[in-house]
Amino acid sequence: MGIPLKIGFEIYQSGETVTQVLMLNLLPVLVLPFLLALLYERTEGVKIDWRSELRMLTGAGACFALPYFVTGLFSIEFPSVAAGSVGLVLFMVMFAKVQGRIGPAFWWKAFWPYLVFVLMLAVIKPLVAGYSIHFGEGLRPLQAFQPGIIFLFAVGVYLAAGRYRDRSSSIMSPLRDTLASMKLPMLTILLLVCYTQLVRGSLAGMVSSGMGIMPIWLQMVMLPVAGVSGSFITGSATMSNLLMAGIVQMPAIGGTAVAIALLHTGSALGNAISLQNIVMIRSVVPSKESDGWIIATNMLPVGVYIVIVAVGYLVLS
Template structure:
């Protein structure tokens, strides 16, 4: 690979880092510029056909429909609860559990968020958890940051195990043949058993890395957003934070060991909430004085933190019922096969885009976005909202979507150009494969630390841990084969890196920023989450080396 080709393959990363992170442009400006730069690099240096580039853009625009519907649905539900007055009740309920913002962050983002991740995936946890924190008095930007950090460990088993069961399997399959066939034969003869073996390596590493994340979250909360900018104020709840971390990771480990990778996040989170919430109510493992001391400068979006327009009193069960119905629909749609098949039958697909072999699909009824809409309609009736409140909820939600539509409408096509670049006149591998091969050839001696970074790289660009695993599991397996590494452990590090990348991927950051009214401040969020993701990956690699698999 020449220097020019290297720079071309790095264009998506360099442009995003320069325009979004360094120059601090809003994503609605940075992502279109990055898309154009990637397209030009693909055309003139990678020598992709113009029709294929155009088809990739169309594919990306159609693929963006799914995350856009999720984001709109999450914002719409938030506004429905706010303008009905139900959020006043939810806020009071969490305050009754604990008035400590550190505790609220752990319960909402780490535990409840892990349940949503296990049920749905698609970046939904941050879209639900972040606005809940805002309505409890946590600054919008802080809410987005901690919600994204929390949505990581549980991603291994997100969307009913999709990143492992589908992502890794597809990544290992070439021409209909799985390159790990020998390993699979040694573990029961089917990929589900091998996936469970890989997932055991992931969750075993996360008994350390994942269990420490709640403590990291509260330290970020107090250190960056507290009035005193004190990380020590986060460390004050170290006993409770580590307890909450283990309350999820230990049940998740057990569920994966006995039942496989479909339900560790769902059941681990439910067990965690059942154990942690009573402890929080009793004040056990917590300082006597609650903490809720944020810097005033972080409250710079009155539209998000304002009180509901039509205050009303509801029971906790009634106020929470939209989220409970949402969670039930997500689980049923993933677990009950007849219901799942019924929903999937309504999928829309487009094939042969612009005469190419590219295709795209939109899971109209299966995507979580439709469930948000259904739950909002139920909320109109349940909360007896008048036409004025309904209109206010809908129009407010629509008006907040324009920056997100522009951002995702550019970032997803950019990723598609990047991924589809394998078909070119320069006889080059696709950009991600070429980059990964370069890393493998130069970084093999330290692959324990490189492997999760490759996973982060995949999620950062594609917006999906599943897609990161699809892109790079084959490469990871090949490197392990060539250098004599433990295959399952390397694949586990790929998965952990993909999870860590979830904290900082553009798609999730844009979604989290939008739902808390912080569209345009995506660069600030990434600057906070990126170091956490990299440290997460480094610690995981260090544990793998100590494990002895290298």
């Protein structure tokens, strides 16, 4: 949630739309570990004993879903943070198959960079949440609270701490290495962003006219598909929500909370097949597989997730 809802739909706090997002994603989140295990089995050529892994996979979904759902009732910035931290600890303690005992040193080493980021978010948000930068009439104001910028500050703290522990280490060296390995991916992403700006109007119009001839129930079911398509083209859930926001205002849909939730869910899912994300990941994780193979492989969990969301919507409606 967070930035995609804020910028895409100007939703700044929990409410009916956020509740709809949580409800629509609850069952798919519980199923997702099984989909990922199936994907692992297919791509790595290993055989999974589903009966013996049932408890762990069920626990993985529950450990993510519970803190995500509860936190989402009060905040739109922290559900993923809570699920990724509290949920991970619960999973490791209760369900993970580990050798021996996990001591405090392990938890501290694994989590202290993450805790720095979370603490920065918690401290800075109440200080700057009410402020924004205005660029002029007709332009959307920029919120002062930007988790992405705070994340960069957290990275700086992490590098400075490493320098403090090891005087021979350099802060600039990892920055230089990162920039050197990402020059071409960054250029590729810039070209993709330019391409997105060229086609965004035509794409939104084409999707709107195509959905306009569908029955109302099918229009609603197709909203997650539109969101996935938007993220595939634009590279982010935020841009997808901006691109496709006009669809939920179509007369038959009426901009309802559940319509926004369906579109946003698809936009978030689309990150799994986003061209920009794939280019960025391949810049730091070398892989012989083609982009097409990665997209086709990820379409399995994305497709099943959409089907579960659509069925859930039809049942709840």
